[in-house]
Amino acid sequence: MPRTRTxxxxxxxxxxSAVGGTTGLEFMRGILEGRLPAPPFAATLGVDLEEVAPGRAVFALTPGEEHYNPLGGVHGGVFATLLDSAAGCAVHTLLPAGAGYTSIDLTVKFLRPVTAATGRVRAVGTVLNSGRRTALAEARLLDAGDRLLAHATSSCMIMPLPGAGNGSGPAPSS
Structure with missing residues (x-):
């Protein structure tokens, strides 16, 4: 039977256009507080940004059948997207104005199956190390009981943003 989702x-x-004009933490807080619009993928998947702090970002999703693969579980790409967002945005919270990042790699380990019956899940991203040019972050996908469902690590390249206005370079080395 056909279903629709709007x-x-x-x-x-x-x-x-706001990226780089403030610190990464201020930018992420702008999205969290609704002063800046969330990216379209968040509406497409039903993802919510729940928390940001220096070196930390938390995204949540309530799985539904619109996320299913042909086997009747949530497609791994949905969680890879959620984990990538949490890890990358955790890095973003540490950037000075004028700096940006891009993911270099993402390694995901799927540990438990997830279905709509799993309920709301959270991807908690934290920065493990941030240097002048690269950062390493991890993200953990957790259910309501804090059981680990999936884990990811991500390396990110930190770079100055062209035309960001203030000429700031990447985050200082730690």
């Missing part, structure tokens, strides 16, 4: 999103250029 969702809306805001113009992504609004947030994109």
């Amino acid at each position: 969702y809306t999103w805001q113009d992504p250029s609004v947030s994109a």
Whole structure:
């Protein structure tokens, strides 16, 4: 039986034009507090940004059948996206104005199956090490009972953003 799902999103250029104009933490707080629109993928998947702090970002999702693979479980790509977002945005919270990042790699380990019956899950991203040019972060996918469902590590390249306005370079070495 056919099903439908309708969702809306805001113009992504609004947030994109704000990247680099403030610190990464201020930018992420702008999204969390609704002063900047969330990226469209969040509406597409039903992802919510729940928390940001220096070196930390938490995203949540309530799995539904719209996330299923042909085997009847949530597709691993949905969780890879959630984990990538948590790890990358944790890195973003440590960036000075004028700096940006891009993921170099993402390694994901799926530990438990997830279905709509699993309930809301959270991807908790934390920075393990942040240097001048790269950062290493991890993200843990947890259920409501804090059981580990999946784990990821991500390396990110830190770089100055062209045209960010203030000429700031990457985050200082730690």
